[in-house]
Amino acid sequence: MGNQNPLLDAYKNAKYQVTGHGKRDVSVLLDSLSIQTGQEESDMYGSGHIIDSFQEKMAAYLGKESAVFFPSGTMAQQIAMRIWCDEKGIRKVAYHPLCHLEIHEEDGLKELHHIEPVLLADANEIIKLHNVVNMKEDISCLLLELPQREIGGQLPTFEELQVISDYCREKGIRLHLDGARLLEILPFYKKTAAEVCALFDSVYVSFYKGIGGVAGAVLAGPKDFTETSKVWKRRHGGDLISLYPYILSADFYFDQRVGKMEEYYEGAKELATLYNECEGVRTLPITPVSNMFHVHVQAPKDEVERIFADTYGESGVGLTGHLRENGENSCFFEVSIGDNYSTVPKSNLKQTFTLLNKKLKTRTLV
Known part of the structure; x- marks a missing residue:
């Protein structure tokens, strides 16, 4: 039928x-497995050469001290918000009204972590500096999605990002990048991933969108941040016995398509x-x-x-x-x-x- x-x-x-990129069928995994010798040991519960080497590779690419591989971006970003809220002791974060956390995650941030979102900007506009400056609430973290998918993938200028970053650092607000499509915006900004990520305290990147892997994401930032994220990853059930099918496809297609x-x-x-x-x-x-x-x-x-x-x-x-x-x-x-x-x-x-x-x-x- x-x-x-x-x-x-x-x-x-x-x-x-x-x-x-074509059909999302088992060939996505088979192609990435075709270059493997079959001799390398599987990762187990978040450790092992396969996962460690890929995390180090992505941390270097993003210009961050450390990175952790997650089975989903939903898990990674909720955990990032939780860590920054625990650090500052304020259970409020700010993001766009059409942010993924707000409209696609069944209130996971609120129900699982009891974190209250503060919605910034009109739904049809991107977040700008004046939206951040005019906030009435104290927040622990500001999340920016680049590009803003639900309104056509719009972007602020790089100069606007810079002033928002400077303001957040001045006020002690952590700045997190929802970079699900980070690689796809680099040609417009004419910047490297590391140059963009330097404006942010933490960053999430997806491996199944523009890269076209099976699934998975990385969360990158300071070492103490990522070490804490590993604890929360275990609490969320994200440490599957093996993640290598996701990691191998992510690594394979990253190399194929990043250029x-x-x-x-x-x-x-x-x-x-x-x-x-x-x-x-x-x-x-x-x-x-x-x-x-x-x-x-x-x-x-x-x-x-x-x-x-x-x-x-x-x-x-x-x-x-x-x-x-x-x-x-x-x-x-x-x-x-x-x-x-x-x-x-x-x-x-x-x-x-x-x-x-x-x-x-x-x-x-x-």
Whole structure:
């Protein structure tokens, strides 16, 4: 049987898919295992050469004293907030209203750690210095997500980050980076990961988003911070007997893709230009600042689904498999550029957008 989503079926059946790195199936793990000799011993309960060497590699890359591998970013970030709150004795942290901790974790921070969030900035805007300065509450930590995914992957300027960092250090507020997509923003900032992370006391990085590994994350910061995080990792059940399938795939795809982030970024800007030339379509941001952005279409979701599916069938190029409503006569979707984009012939891509624009224009004339 199908998946009861005709648009997703049409996307999967298209000869080319524009977004991502390809199917998330067992081949993601098999490819990373193919270069292994099978002689190295497994990690066990958070220790061993496999996990130690990867943690050291990531600490050096991020410019931090130490790093710890976690099975999930959700676990890593809640633990980071707990450590900083315990340090200062204030159970309040500040972050954006659409932060992952606020909208995707079933109130884990509140229920598990009894930490109260202070929501900064309007939901549709990024956090800026004046939001931080004008806070009424005392907090232990400020969390910044770069890029801010739920509003199209928007970013503050590096200069804005610098002044926020300086202010937090002056006031004794810990600054934590939700860097799930840290690698993807480096081309825009024209900075190294270490240069960005130097502004923050702690940082989390994901290995299944832009990197495309199976799962997993690292939490990096000062040695005493990461040693404490290991205790909390054990308390959370994060010390599985072995994490090597996640670590090996993370390491393999990190090496494969860390040098491609500029290519993905340029692809995102090119694709956004094509979308913005279509009737009733606008991207957020208009010019992407990473490999991801949102596409908003001024038409009902069910109608756009039919138009997109028909376009895929004619052109053989799939643009997205999922749309979300954004009001009665509007919908949107997220785009994330990876290895797939370079496999789509430019002539096919141009034909796809010519067809799409024609169908959207025809719709407005009916």
